[in-house]
Amino acid sequence: MSENLSSGLEATALVAPLKADSVASPRLVYGGLEINAMDGADLPYPALYFDVAESHDLGRVTFEGLDAVRGSRGEYLPYEVNRYEPDDWVYVLNGSSWLRGRHEYELRHYSTPLLDTNRHYMFVFHDEFVEAIAEGIWFDIADRDNPFAPPTAHPLAALTFDAPAERFTSVDGLIWELRRSPRTDSDLIHGSQYCSQRLFQFNLVLDGISAESASIWIRTINGKVMSRFSHCWSGDLADGPLEGFAQPNEFTVQWQTYLSGVADRRRRAGKH
Structure with a gap:
């Protein structure tokens, strides 16, 4: 069932450093199964891949503390937003019942609260939506020749010994x-x-x-x-x-x- 502002949900656009192509479909990768680990090119981690608008770059969203993810079809926004601009494609949803449900599940089974640390994100494409509950997200450009290799210079990566x-x-x-x-x-x-x-x-x-x-x-x-x-x-x-x-x-x-x-x-x- 759709959520809207009258139910306490507030969808706010997040200014993303990369703009997704308005027509191309994304690719969502989830799970830890290694399909082809022989060449070291398949090191599984959750990520959302997309074509960057007006370029040949392959954009990537990686997640901090990913709890849940889901994808849906549709050309119309599944939630009302408090302000819409044509270039907006990433949203943070406050007052989400999905986040509340995940919080109750994690708290009941694992004593892990989510409401203070996680956010409900929505990524909008031409006729598809990807949603995630996570502590944070990060945008970068992936190598098209080796797209599933771990990101380089990621903010969650440990500081190297080059740092004094x-x-x-x-x-x-x-x-x-x-x-x-x-x-x-x-x-x-x-x-x-x-x-x-x-x-x-x-x-x-x-x-x-x-x-x-x-x-x-x-x-x-x-x-x-x-x-x-x-x-x-x-x-x-x-x-x-x-x-x-x-x-x-x-x-x-x-x-x-x-x-x-x-x-x-x-x-x-x-x-x-």
Whole structure:
């Protein structure tokens, strides 16, 4: 059943950095099955591919924290929008019953709330619609000769060792490194309207190997820049996000507590 503004739904256009061709169909890729992994060209990840308007480029949308996705046929917008411009093709839907339903499912079965972190996106093509519930989205140009290869220079990718690092030793004797994104503040803020942008990366050096352990991310929602401190596997290490560009010293207590826990587990395992 269609949702509209009278049901509390508000569909707002998102200014996308790429414009989809107004006639060509998209291609939605979902799932983790490797069909042809022999040549390394089939590394599955969810993505939406589209022809870029007035060019021969292949556009791609990748997702941050994708929860659900669906596609439909139709030439007419399935939702009312509060303002329509001919070039609009990406929308954020606030007050979505689909998002509420997914939130209730995830909360009931996995204790994972979605309402504060996820958004309902809609991508409009000539006679098709693709919708997604995700934490964020990112636009880039894919290589037509190898379209399913992982994106390069993606904001969710770990900072490389080319980025300068400061090295520290914790009170428990663990060595760790701090890297700051080489991108400018304005570039990070601009990108954060689409998905999270890594501001600082904390690497833990164990057994001589340096690997990402936690990061400070920024994300702009409704015009407000927020920072969060999260572990790369277990989620947020702080109680909640901070407004603005957070600095590493604002999460010193959480980081040192985490390091002490790692050191304690290594001692019990007989590692030094």
